[in-house]
Amino acid sequence: MNFDLKLLLAALGLALVLEGIPYFLWSEKMPGYLRFLSEQPPATLRKMGLAAIISGLVFLALARRFL
Template sequence: MNIGWNDIFTAVGLALVIEGLPYFLWAEKMPKVLRLLSEKPPMVLRMIGMVAMLGGLLIVYIVRS
């Protein structure tokens, strides 16, 4: 498997697009969502992050195979 800089920058760009979507589409609701997330314990945030990473890895695996 040969991954070049072009693939890395494409992945980073797509990640930024996906990260920015909620702020663009639901700008009015994002402060409330962020406030709710800030009240969650660190373990819950870690679990959310882990599920997101595993989901991303699964998508990459499916698309690349």
């Protein structure tokens, strides 16, 4: 298995772009949403994190299969 630095940097760049979109588009609403998230119990945040991980793995599997 070869380590592809270009692919790693592309993935990190894409992650940063996707993370930045909500702050750019909905900057007025983000403080309220972040406050809402901070009030959630750890179990809910853990489930949200697990759902994000599983979604990401599914996208990666689909990309590897069809691209």
